[in-house]
Amino acid sequence: MKETKLGDFEETLLLLVGILDKEAYAFKIAEEFESQTQRAVSIGAVHSTLNRLSEKGFLTSEMGEATAERGGRRKRIYSITAHGERVLKESRDFKLSLWNQYPAFATGKLNFIFE
Amino acid sequence: MNNSSPSKFLLKFFRWFCDPNLVEGIEGDLMERFELRAAKIGHRAAQRKFAKDVFQLIRPGIIKSFTGNQKLNLLGMLQHNLLISFRSFLRYKSSFFINLIGLSSGLACAIFIYLWVQDERSTDRFHEKNDQLVQVMLHHEESGTLNTQEDTQGILAAALEEDVPEIITAIQATPSFWFGKMPLTNEENVAIKASGKFVDYRYFELFSFPLIQGDASSVLKAQENIVISESLALSLFGTTDNIIGKTLDWQLLHFNMPVQVSGVFKDVPKNSTEEFDFVLSFEIFRGIVGDGLHWGNYNALTYALVEKNTDLELLNEKLAPFVKNKVEWSNVIPFVRPYADRHLYGKYENGVQSGGRIEYVKLFTIISIFIVLIACINFMNLSTAKASRKTKEVGVKKAIGAGKGTLIFQYLQESLLLTFISALFALGLVALLLPQFNQLTSKAIELSFDAQLLKGLLIIILLTGLVAGSYPAFYLSGFKPAEVLKSRIKTSLGELWVRKGLVVFQFSLSVILIVSVLVISEQINYVQNKNLGYNKVNLVLFASEGKIASDLSGFVDQVNNIPGVIQASCTGHDIIKGGNYTTDLNWEGKNPEVETRFANMGVDYGFIETLGVDIIEGRSFSSELVSDSSKIIFNEKAIEVMGIEDPVGKKVKLWGRDVQIIGIAKDFHFESLHEPVTPLFFLLERGLLRNILVRIEGGQERGALERLEDKYKEFNPELTFDYAFLDQSYAQQYAAEEKVSSLAKYFSGLTIIISCLGLFGLAVFTTETRSKEIGIRKVLGASSLSIIKLVSNDFNKIVGLAIIISLPLSYFLISEWLKGFAYTIELKTWYFIGSGLLALLVAWLTIGLQTFKAAFSNPVQRLRSE
Structure with missing residues (x-):
């Protein structure tokens, strides 16, 4: 079995794929990532992560239609699988439950200590 | 935006390394990004970022994978081929085993010879200053030819060092075999005989015989110092610690003196041509020789250290007149050769280097190549003969698109695999037989897997595998798929010729080896049993040492009275190993231009009779005539060279004084049979004779020897009685030839066996393929005899042709070898x-x-099998 743990970057990409929906191909994902996080990312990093997510079964991909802007090259459009959605939800629930157990945050008594 | 497209080269590079499934999507992304960037930040910057993106794409998930569904074709084929090879080994066990046995014994042979050659080549090369170490030798101009000798004047070294700028240091040393074994007695009066030599005090600085104790530059500074080997130290003192300064009593003939241990060196390694247990200062030798150190006396070896990168040829040109410039009358031309060459390149003919042991090294290298080649030929023949079994495979593979290269690769891989398996077996064989091999060659070779051996092994395996696989690979891959699939394969005449030619080649080599082995062993037999001009049986030789040396004639007289002893006498000559010689002999009518060398055999009364040499004219020395000390006896050869008529009674001048010829001895061999008999004279010389020769009555050897030992112990109670039978020492002289002969026997035996294996394989195949034909012939009434004729005819022709080809070749080769003997x-x-x-x-x-199986089988069975 492939590993089913979700890394931070993986989770972000997975979410971006969900957000972009029909436009979820590597270049767009990279653009979106950069605009949302203000961090640069290489196409290579995006691609290999998307590959890894596909291998884990969180994503599927299919080749889209050819467009003129890419010199006729087709896009590989990614979409989240049911399994992927479940893993995303699990991840969110897990973190939420952690947040809820955090007393300062849960009760609104979070203090910042300056020294 | 028209001109803004990313670098074509980078794009190509990307397409090359990228997984083909991903290439389109990623490439599109790259392009889109590039275009966007080019619009935003300009073409150049976009180009740079593009390059960065491409390089960042080189990561595990994106580049082509080596496993999984996208396997590299090469690797897949490799696995497939291995499988096919193993299956075919299992399926055709007989040819697999024939090849395996042939190749592994051939390779074992090659590995043995490789080890032996490496050992031979490493001899004398372990000295740190090897690059600069040379030995100075002399060419003697004698009777119009150059006679090359190692012995040099004892004063040559000092003169060279002083006069020749290229020579940094020159030292003199004696060889150890000049003195035999010399007794050393320790403080507890225990005596041990060991071989030693006299060397210059800088000896250990030139040669790398590491000292365990003592300092290389000073151990021999004092005249009474002795440096002993580790094992000699152990047997004399039981330890190597704290023995510096201990006193030993050293003895040679009637010389003896106390010497002090000043150093201990590690035992001389086996791959050194110089063997010795101790060294003494050359000054002691100088004292013994007295006024004998001059330009006309050759009584030391000279070694030198030359400047780095000295051109030895230029140096030799310069050295040539060196001695003649010192003394006009000299007939010697000094020259240097690299010290490491002394083992392999020891032979000189008329002043020119003409081989030596290197010939044997070359010979065995060639033999090993041939043996492996013969084993390769077996592989070639069997795999091409059995090609019909592979036709379908080749046809199908070609039909579905295999190229010729792929098939060649497959068959080469098969032969390499087989060679590799054989090499493993061969290594096992070598490890198993190494002790016997060492015994046979008197070496101490070890099988240590160092980088050098592995490299050699790898080269041997690769070459063998490629040679063995080459012909089958090209032959099998050349099949036309359409024809082979329709089973229309026909062996062309050319292919048949190649196959037969290979067998002819194998058998020619076998015949040449048989002839060589036969002639070599006959020659050695001849040499061992040749009438030497004296009866060498029952002659015992031992050194005059200890108290015997000081009362030699008394001892000999007493030995003469021992029952079982026919006669005893002594000589200063070694009889077999050669001895002193001189050119300082003048006679009436001598051509002053021509130097002639006479062997000088100093003897006691009765020596000629003890040795059993016939006097053909005149008389021998007689103890009844006191004046015999100024008399001389020549051998026939000497008289012939001098050209004196009626020689008996005439006088010649030896070392400046008149001596009278009283007799002529029949020629006898006192040197190796490699050399013709040379001129020799006997001179009565009493006192300084170091060998005692005793003839014992046949059949009484044991009793006489026991009594001889008792007598020896009477004189030397602390020494052991070491003696040698002359015939045995004589046999040892030809030890090198003996070894070659026995090695050659094994190798030729192996060659024949491997050749026969191949022949056997072919015979099996031929009878199998002609099975139907034989059946039909028998049904039609052919007799068994005619079937035998039919099957064996082919082989008779092949072997016959091989014999015809090989006989003249072997005659030529073996006559060359025999030229080395006089x-x-x-x-x-x-x-x-x-x-x-x-x-x-x-x-x-x-x-x-x-053949018999084919001839006598039931034809029904042959024809029914379909």
């Missing part, structure tokens, strides 16, 4: 005919079983 056997025709017949007989025996 006395040789005649090459009789039966050696050649016999060898040929032997090869034929062996071939018949090999194919016999198959």
Whole structure:
């Protein structure tokens, strides 16, 4: 079995794929990532992560239609699988439950200590 | 935006490394990004970022994978081929084993010879200053030819060092074999005989014989110092610690003196040509020789350290007149050779280097190549002969698109695999037989897997595998798919010729080896049993040492009275190993231009009789005539060279004084049979004779020797009685030839066996393929005899042709070898005919079983099998 743990970057990409929906191909994902996080990312990093997510079964991909802007090259459009959605939800629930157990945050008594 | 497209080269590079499934999507992304960037930040910057993106794409998930569904074709084929090879090994066990046995014994042979050659080549090369170490030798101009000798004047070294700028240091040393074994007595009066030599005090600085104790530059500074080997120290003192300064009593003939241990060196390694247990200062030797150190006396070896990168040829040109410039009358030309060459390049002919042991090294290298080649030929023949079994495979593979290269690769891989398996077996064989091999060659070779051996092994395996696989690979891959699939394969005449030619080649080599082995062993036999001009049986030789040396004639007299002893006498000559010689002999009518060398055999009364040499004219020395000390006896050869008529009674001048010829001795061999008999004279010399020769009555050897030992112990109670039978020492002289002979026997035996294996394989195959034909012939009434004829005819022709080709070749080769001896056997025709017949007989025996099986089998069974 492939590993089913979700890394931070993986989770972000997975979410971006969900957000972009029909436009979820590597270049767009990279653009979106950069605009949302203000961090640069290489196409290579995006691609290999998307590959890894596909291998884990969180994503599927299919080749889209050819467009003129890419010199006729087709896009590989990614979409989240049911399994992927479940893993995303699990991840969110897990973190939420952690947040809820955090007393300062849960009760609104979070203090910042300056020294 | 028209001109803004990313670098084509980078794009190509990307397409090359990228997984083909991903290439389109990623490439599109790259392009889109590039275009966007080019619009935003300009073409150049976009180009740079593009390059960065491409390089960042080189990561595990994106580049082509080596496993999984996108396997590299090469790797897949490799696995597939291995599988096919193993299956075919299992399926055709007989040819697999024939190849395996042939190749592994051939390779074992090659590995043995490789180890032996490496050992030979490493001899004398372990000295740190090897690059600069040279030995100075002399060419003697004698009777119009150059005679090359190691011995040099004892004063040459000092003169060279002073006058020749290229020579940094020159030292003199004696060889250890000049003195035999010399007794050393320790403080507890225990005496041990060991071989030693006299060397210059800088000896240990030039040669790398590491000192365990003592300092290389000072151990021999004082005249009374002695440096001993580790094992000698252990046997004298039981330890190597705290023995510096201990006193030993050293003895040579009647010389003896106390010497102090000043150092201990590690035992001389086996791959050194110089063997010795201790060294003494050359000054002691100088004292013994007295006024004998001059330009006309050759009594030391000279070694030198030359400047780095000295051109030895130029140096030799410069050195040539060196001695003649010192003394006008000299006939010697000094020259240097690299010290490491002394082992392999020891032979000189008329002043020119002409081989030596290197010939044997070359010979065995060639033999090993041939043996491996013969084993390769077996592989070639069997795999091409059995090609019909592979036709379908080749046809199908080609039909579905395999290229010729792929098939060649497959068959080469198969032969390499087989060679590799064989090499493993061969290594096992070598490890198993190494002790016997070491015994045979008197070496101490070890099988240590160092980088050098592995490299050698790898080269041997690769070469063998490629050679063995080459012909089958090209032959099998050349099939036309359409034809082979329709089973229309026909062996062309050319292919048949190649196959037969290879067998002819194998058998030619076998016959040549049989002839060589036969002639070599006959020659050695001849040499061992040749009448030497004296009776060498029952002659015992031992050194005059200890108290015997100081009362030699008394001892000899007493030995003469021992029952079982026929006669005893003594000499200063070694009889077999050679001894002193001189050119300072003048006679009436001598051509002053021509130097002649006379062996000088100083003897006591009765020596000529003890040795059993006939006096053909005049008389021998007689103790009844006191004036015999100024008399001389020549051998026939000497008289012939001098050209004196009626020599008996005439006078000649030896070392400046008149001596009278009283007799002529029949020629006898006192040197190796490699050399013709040379001029020699006997001179009565009493006192300084170091060898005692005793002739014992036949059949009484044991009793006489015991009594001889008792007598020896009477004189030297602390020493052991070491003696040698002359015939045994004589036999040892030809030890090198003996070894070559026995090695050659094994190798030729192996060659024949491997050749026969191949022949056997072919015979099996032929009878199998002609099975139907034989059946039909028998049904139609062919007799068994005619079937035998039919099957064996082919082989007879092949072997016959091999014999015809090989006989003249072997005659030529073996006559070359015999030229190394001055006395040789005649090459009789039966050696050649016999060898040929032997090869034929062996071939018949090999194919016999198959032939008979074919001839006497039931034709019904042959025809029914379909």
